[in-house]
Amino acid sequence: MTNINTKDLIKGWDRNTIASKIANDLPHSSYVNLGIGMPELVSQYIKEDREIIYHSENGLLGMGPSPNENEIDLDLINAGKKPVSILPGGSFCHHADSFSMIRGGHIDYCILGAMEISVTGDLANWSTGKGIPAVGGAMDLVAGAKNVFVMTQHLTREGKPKLVQKCTLPLTGAGVVSRIYSDYAVLDITDDGFKVIQLNEDITIEYLQSVTDGNIYQ
Amino acid sequence: MTNINTKDLIKGWDRNTIASKIANDLPHSSYVNLGIGMPELVSQYIKEDREIIYHSENGLLGMGPSPNENEIDLDLINAGKKPVSILPGGSFCHHADSFSMIRGGHIDYCILGAMEISVTGDLANWSTGKGIPAVGGAMDLVAGAKNVFVMTQHLTREGKPKLVQKCTLPLTGAGVVSRIYSDYAVLDITDDGFKVIQLNEDITIEYLQSVTDGNIYQ
């Protein structure tokens, strides 16, 4: 597998489209932890037919949207340390209780970004192996949440596949990912490889295989 | 060691006197768990020069005295399931948090009754080996409290020593008791045996040895 020339790449779904696909797959009454960054978009695409409760691992259940400038309380922040709000029916707890929710399997869905995802569901998303090592709550989330969804570009900025036979970066967890939402496809991790659940309308399965380092099937 | 004829026994301190001796030995600002029964008397003898906080393992810190008949709330009970009160500065918690206080070494003193105490500080106080086995919180208390004090008659109703070379009954904990307050003496558990801290004014050290199955010294 050689790198793809990034100029030749087909443009896939934009991040809002990916976020709306994930939002559609979260059932009514789910407890969800959205990772910092791109996954935060998901909450904007939840339809009226369901209510989702957001968990932030720093002790906040029932997280609401960013407050107006005049309503900011620096004691009310999310895991990304940004000011947020709390919705009616929300609650605060300490860190051990918050991670009991995660580790105890009470969080239904956790949506995270990825650097690499292996065909067996291994995830690498916390360390490039360089710089100051910093893991935060990622290892707890992938080990504890009932379903771990990855939201990612299919390729790195350098045009290398993120879906790989075997991760080369330090793992966040082994065999933890259940589903991947990329700009090219929605794929499940199965015993037989990456199973395509939905393919971007502009690309073929052959193209998808050519930008994926691991068996793809439909 | 044969049984003592109970008619020949010297009468020792009464339970109120024993309770007041324990009360005097609890320092200001101590967190204390009083076992069900005789140890509950201790709280009546705390002097004005100190404030003691009582813990009840069913999730009550800052336990106060029995309420008046018209103030009874059956949701406010102690570990013996009797109605109690809560003092200003008290708090409620769940059972895991309550036993974190015990197991984590935050309870300074725990005062318990005993069936047998060995010369190495083993305690048996939960089972005669007959009937329905029921341990409650006794094993947690003796394993977790910083200081385990025993409040007891020196002899059983049948005139057998409770202070023994080796316990014959099922243990509550091994090497856990630090001090014994009996009707005959106050004794510390030491490497050399039962060390007499205070002897009842009506009895001799020889008499004390004769009713104790284990080395006594002053």
Added chain:
Amino acid sequence: MQINKIKKDMTEILSDVFDGATIMVGGFGEAGSPIELLHGLIDKGTKDLTIIANNSGNGKVGLGALIGQRQVKKVICSFARSAKGVTFPELYNKGEIELEVVPQGTLAERIRAAGSGIPGFYTATGVGTPLAKGKEEKIFNGKKYILEQALKADFAFVKAETADRYGNLTYNKTARNFNPIMCMAADISLVQVKNILEPSEINPEHVITPGIFVQSLINIENPIIETNAIEEGMTYP
């Protein structure tokens, strides 16, 4: 669509409970004991239950009644010798019900562990006693500890003071006891609650059991007071 965990009646809230289930029952003595839910189980006739609780029931009310109806095959508890216990001792002495004795703090921590995704932990409680028999030992900093395993359940039966439709709970005084950790440790937590409030009426700082640990609620405004019921000679059914 709004989340609403409030069920309309006892039949609905108990609909998933099955024969052979393991059920945690909250309460310490009568405080926090979900008597009406237990009576619902008697009405339903669910059998071969394993009960995890601190006690084994008083009189012929609540857990005492359920045991009396021979719906329970095993009790896991810390103290099965209550002054007012009648049904458990009778069956136990005839060898018709099993008992597993667990120290109270170990029981609480094993339940909390199950709810927190901790499969096992070490404790000094019970070391050197008959209750350490068969348990793995390990030395930490020169001191001996035993390995205790998480204790989980299919259902938790819980009594709370207030709730909202999300399942956020508060309790009354020492009726809190095992209830919050049992909500964490069971696959499905069923809660009987005195008062149901609007979500905005419960201060998020004061929630004791967050709704994530609760699946179903039923409003029981005036629950039976066990002490009074036993004094009045009540038996159920």
Added chain:
Amino acid sequence: MQINKIKKDMTEILSDVFDGATIMVGGFGEAGSPIELLHGLIDKGTKDLTIIANNSGNGKVGLGALIGQRQVKKVICSFARSAKGVTFPELYNKGEIELEVVPQGTLAERIRAAGSGIPGFYTATGVGTPLAKGKEEKIFNGKKYILEQALKADFAFVKAETADRYGNLTYNKTARNFNPIMCMAADISLVQVKNILEPSEINPEHVITPGIFVQSLINIENPIIETNAIEEGMTYP
């Protein structure tokens, strides 16, 4: 005599803190971070500290300042790569400060375990990753877990919203975070608190940290707001 854990000034509350101590520092980012207590440590000049915290400080305020003063030899934390971190990265890149990385939930649970008398527990977090290296493994129900050990400290530095003289604490919103469990895990917990109330003014149902876990309090009515302080270019001392 009445229990009164309130100290009169920073010198008194910090009097027992010694060179080489292990100190837990509450807070997640700036929320709940005890900045004034940390500045007190800078004034005192205590050295060779091991800090246990979620982060490694922002700017040159609070923990960031303490590290900048080279009073810290080691940091145990989950995330030492904050956007506003300056002093830790500088020393780390020069090899002049040690770092132990612990997953955030494992960090919280190790702290809670220390406070609860649990010397070790098993978790799935980190299995198969570089952070599992050297840790004992055990299989429960066919799944692999690693053994994590309790993490205790000589002192906890904590920030709370309200307190009474017994040391009962409440927190403000997500400023709760690590503070309650750190109070449990330290031999001596030192708390800076915005408001001191009479014991009867704190509802016993609403206490988050019971006074048994707190040794000393100091009233800091208007604590520094880190975000604003950094924006204004504040450095301490």
